[in-house]
Amino acid sequence: MANQVNKAPFKVIATKSSRIKDLSIANGQLIFIQDLSRIALDFGGKRTFYNQITELDKDSERISMTDPVYGYYFVIDTAILWLYKDGWIQVSGTPGEVMYIGTELPELGQANKLYVNKQIKNISVWDEESHSYIIVADCTDEISDTEIEDLFKAE
Template sequence: MAEMKEILSVVITNGSKLHELPVKHSQLIFIKDTKTIALDYNGIRTTYSNIVTLQTEQERLAILAPVCGLFYFILETSCLWAYEDKWNQITSPPHDVIFKGGATNDFPPVGNELCLYVAESENKLYRWDDTTIKYYCVGSDYNDIKIINGGGA
């Protein structure tokens, strides 16, 4: 059976801008001014407002009687949890989507497929490939282009 991998996209906005965001499957929206969240799933946006904000994971784990139906947002990790007979992690810690380094030597030895890597000294953009375990250049300074061969045109 093929492995199923669902990616959750995260958006932060204000309540007045929420209506401008189209419903997008697996989109989690943090609404700053109302301190609520919304989840887009299967074409439906559902808003949740029972959220407790905690500073650290230790605070969450120290709760003696977590309440079912509440969400617990941990500032230290930016993770959302719920309790239903056991703790359930709703979101993963956010990952940087862009890594800036002076050169490719500054990139981490193992990259992240969900991240773009900028080599500022080269003015080039790279992506990581988990299969080949290496970085590939996907964007280059247009001044580096010497010839554009349009084929048989």
């Protein structure tokens, strides 16, 4: 059985180390720094970095661990941070919002979430059945007013 330490709403952000300075401190932010495999937690008006994080894809991996060692564990599927110390302690609640800023899409997505790729300029959703992203919107180049009017002219 896990003890829950913090029931406050959390927002999970995934970004690269070069973008961390652009994020202002806001209590309840859990920031996953993908290129360094670190996590930062904004709490009590300050940002604390955690360097030794074990990444797990699914919560079932955490639950089925036979001999977990003391430390922090981040479950990608649920975006929840755990501490193992004589038992599992849930450090963060289920995030109300998950954002990916200036990063590649995560390897595993979550249903009912939109994923925006600002480089390619498209929006995707995660498809559980195929375990892949499906593009649902794509940015197109602007066209002129004249080109729009030409679409509606009778030939």
